[in-house]
Amino acid sequence: MTSRLLPLYATIAIFLAAYLVCYLQFPAMLSTRVLGNLLTDNAYLGIVAVGMTVVILSGGIDLSVGSVIAFAGVFIAVLLRDTGLHPLAVFALLLATTTAFGAAMGGLIHGLAMPPFIVTLAGMFLARGAAYMLTIDSVPIDHDFYDMLRSYQRLPGGGRLTVIGATMLLSVLAGMILAHRTRFGTAVLALGGGAPTARLMGVSIGRTTVLIYAFSGFMAGLSGIVFSIYTGSGYPLATVGTELTAIAAVVIGGTLLTGGSGYVFGTLIGVLTMGLIQTYIVFDGSLSSWWTKIVIGMLLLLFILLQKGLLMLGHGRGAVSAT
Amino acid sequence: QTIGFSQIGSESGWRAAETTVTRQEAEARGIDLRFSDAQQRQENQIAAIRSFVAQGVDAILLAPVVATGWDSVLEEAKEAEIPVVLLDRQVDSSEDLYLTAVGSDLVHEGAVAGQWLVDNKPEGACRVVELQGTTGSSPAIDRANGFRQAIEGTPDIEIVRSQTGDFTRSGGKEVMESFLQAEGGGDNICALYAHNDDMALGAIQAIKEAGIDPGDDILIVSIDAVPDIFKAMAEGDANATVELTPNMAGPAFDALAAYMADGTEPEKFIQTESALYTQDDDPMAQYEARKDLGY
Amino acid sequence: MLLTIRDLTKTFPGTVALDGVRFDLAAGEVHALLGENGAGKSTLIKCLTGMHARDGGQIALDGQPISPGSTQEAQALGIGTVYQEVNLLPNLTVAENLTFGRQPVRFGMVSRRRMHEEAREMLAGYGLDHVDVARELGAYPVAVQQIVAIARAVALSGKVLILDEPTASLDARETETLFEVVRGLRARGLGIIFISHFLDQVFDLTDRVTVLRNGRHIVTAGTAALNRVELIHHMLGHELEMAEARRGVQRDGPAMLRAEGLGRRGRIAPFDLTVRRGEVIGLAGLLGSGRTETGDVLFGRTPADRGALREPDGTAVELRSPRAAIAAGFGYAPEDRKTDGIVADLSVRENIALALQARRGWARPLPRAEARRLAEDYIRRLDIRPADPEKAVGLLSGGNQQKVVLARWLAMNPRFLILDEPTRGIDVGAHAEILRLVGDLTDAGMSILLISSELDELIAASDRVIVVRDRRHVSELVGEDICTDRIVQAIARPDADPEGARA
């Protein structure tokens, strides 16, 4: 039981320790305000990372999500601007589109035996290009319904629990159930453990692959909705590179990139860790543009090395494998 | 006094200069500047502003990466009674959400460039190629529009090719090469309009390598007024540039100081000058004046 | 007939794997499917369960023509299978593996409690009470995994159970448990297809035998009506020349290597071992007893953390990595050929030349012609089929892959060669061939450490047998002591371990 959970525990421990370090330096970091911000500011990332976790658990990767989020924002903004549709109807249309897009990529991956990296890379170009074709401008969203979605629950101490923050937590919960509590989730892990074996065990590889990428597409669409609520606009250049941030969050969360092992809850911690790094750098406020990049990279490395170190300690032995 | 500054990133020399100048201005006034680089991402900027609010800074400078989508975070700052000053780009939020905006009018910049071409074009038809900024970015859109407005009444001037060079030198050079190929080796091109100087500088190299004389055979007009374009002008390779001053922070700090001292509401838009520089404006002196600003 | 197969044909590029094969399975029988490596046994199974699309032929179950397109469909028809190569998913828990695809669900969610209950029920009767079904399968030894795979297939097979070399990594006790289960299923009216290279087991368990050779059906007969020699003749197409046992040929070559207190914490207790020139040392023990670990330490795969290995003159042999060991003239054919042995996408030629090339260094490539000569030589000597040096090793049958790995090390001509289960999954003909080879090599001065679960093989080939138990070398047998009884005694030692008493 424990060996699979170990990376998760390591992740949580490191996150808490890091938070402690931040708190000691900037006591304001422990306000409900910052905690609320962590959830709200990373809501879109958390949601898309849940989808990414499922993809990575299956041994795949989805590079298209950043572009899909941008596409979603533009799609919503343009439709709300140009048609009289209610936002909920637009959301439904959008989710259907992104889910179908994901499913199509899954279909290509399976049908053509192409690596997910490449198929979703093409998907990334395509989704961003589609966003451009809708509009190259940034389009504001003005709708009463959106004001409602932007409401929040005040927490003691001035913090806010926003609708989108709560959506993210619910998505994580849903992801946890899907990945760890359903037959589909087991099939995903099986695929991550090795496609030929999974096939021998009776997993329908094609169906599962399509569903996995459809789920990721759905989550990217949902994330796009949340992002459009967060920014109140659609912008085709938004969220460039978010796929890499999401992958980093998933990996920090203890999921193996090779697939087959990991926890959705770890991804939440990974996302919060990325948010914490970001917040810390802003609180510090003294880093130049380039030092910001270097420090983010180094902190990433530090987390990964700490995780490796803790895992080794946990296994109680040194380098086991031969070279 | 602590002021948070949410900068877009460091994607161009101009932006680096703006950061440098802002720091210098803050230092001169004894302001503790909290700097945050958003790496071209709006979500990072929003998160940074929220962190500034959580931290309780006295004021916030924001150079918005895009015009839309700032309402809720600006409301949050307003609720916390932290004045926000926008730098160099506008937002489309309601005016009461920020104290003032310091910047130049991007459309106007394009128009100044266009007007220069209208005034200086050679006799007869003039086929113009355009190097656009990053597709979808507001300077690219506005500078394209301003230029078109200015040349509208001059049927001789026609934009024949228009492609994005992503605001970069290598982009400018690569796209210019294909323009030259597509337009009969460059013989059919009378002028180049580049959305920023960096692309123009790249294009100038491409034109030279094709054995054509930039500045004479092909007129070059661009925007930003970075030091290197003055060098090119001094060498006769470029013709005109429209200045976008990197010192947006100075007016911003002044407005903030007045507001904090006695509540003076500044104007909602403090426009900086979009000065036109040509080869007649002693480019070498301009170059010397700017070269240490961190461009 | 429960299951009938007619004119089954399957070709791979360059190979006719099955050529008009017929096969019948009655309800309530155990039917052995036999043949040399590469005869087409696994391919027959895969065509039957939809893993491969067949080129031609009919399959009928209960008189109805069937044509499953996937393992899943086969399972739905009541055909449960334990495949030869990949079986289960080590990253899932034992319970998840057992109930995979049929997990008990409540409100759309898997009920862990009921899943674990079901899993425990499925494992009942296999003697695996100590296994925690909530742990990942990968944490358990191969043998346990194999039994879990069997338990799963049994639960899935309403009508037909297929076992493709299920006993290759089981020891005697576990094999007997398995046979009990199979006999129980036979009594319940299932039809069981049993593939194995262990002829004793075939005679012990099965009712009928079908032999394939080169993808063709050779014979189907009642097991009782055949004797061993006939059976082997059917399989090979010729008589088997047995290698004579070495006992009595006793050699006392000069000591070549001496291990002094060599060991690694948590893996193998410190042991002393003297290797003499030209001798075969057998390592006997139960699964998981520490035989592989002994080999690993001697080859620097898991470097020792105590003790030393010395040349006769006292200089220490450096064993920090496999490279160091190879430089010292060692070789090692690992137990798990799939993960540690073959490089699947490389050709037979490249696989055979790999270690040689690694030793020469990257700057001195082995000339292609020379590598090809080498490959052709070993293809002939070990009878690797198909005899195409340019074929990707991953496309060879299991036993032939094993031969390629052996060839790689023989080509190195090491002075000390560690063979971990070298004959696992290898047919009788090649088995004898390899044992003869071991004899020839030692005659030429090579020393060999032979790890094997087959006592007969150990007894036939070894000059000395060392018995390993609980990660400790417990006794050494020489000369007349090398016999089944003594070895079993030493392995079991009832006083120490009453549970694993009879092996």
Place this chain on the structure above:
Amino acid sequence: MSQGLRRLAPQLVTLAAVVALVSAFFPGFLAVEIADGRLVGSAVDVLKRGAPVALLAVGMTLVIATRGIDLSVGAVMAICGAASAWAVSNGLGLGAALALGLGAGLLCGLWNGVLVALFGIQPIVATLILMVAGRGVAQMITEGRILTFSHEGLAFFGAGDVVGVPTPILIWIVTGVAVGLLVRRTALGLLIEAIGINRPASALAGVNARVLLIAVYVASGLCAAIAGIVVAADIRGADANNAGLWLELDAILAVVIGGTSLLGGRFSVAASILGALVIQTIDTGILLAGFPSEFNLVIKAGLVVIILVLQSPRLGPGLPGFGLRAPRAAGVARTEKATE
């Protein structure tokens, strides 16, 4: 020889098809003339502009053959270009500039290689770190500005020509041929393929997997360094922010179009270079055809998907010239995953 041609056939056919397509939109595409003693023409531009991706693809091929990936090459380009530009603008001379640029690339590769081979960090993540931090390092060198120089010697590597042939073309040809010969005339290619297919088994056979792994990342770093120098020399300035931005994706795409599997194993440097030329032909073709910029990405994505579909092993046999890739043994007995 004919075997080599067969391996390259799908890429050659693809390239020919893309060239034909572009020629349909822009008839003068293949026309080459000599002006001022140098070759000019769109096709020459493709060969020249394709240099960075072609160079990156050479190193990337080796990395991918070991079942890795190098996301940092774009950032490494920026670092190395900056280092060289810094050297000449501080009057250090051409030799020092090249040494510094290449040295920086070597160090970056070493860093990646050590993280992957010694610390066992998964390649995507290990190189992601340098991808993020590396651009910061480059900006630190240039202090955020475009570091321009007017050193003709250095500029020669980007904008010069040798008997009429632009230098970048010669550079990628020489690099490609040198690396191709190095891996195929020695046993390096075989050993790299072996560790890419099954690292534990190769290590057990005595292949020095650690050193080889580090070596391929170093090679990738060096290729990125050359590309970085070419790009900086081309515009006579190091643009830390934009040099090589997102080029890692193009390089990976080139390798895949070249038919090397992202799962490691068999590789062909020549095919990857052809892949790079395919991508550059598409890019240049889009510029020449004169569509509005907002269509660029969609056109590129569409063409890439079509190419990949045509090259797919599953569709192979139906289409002449394609599907020549040998069926992988993967399905049969490939090591599922390199256990850590």
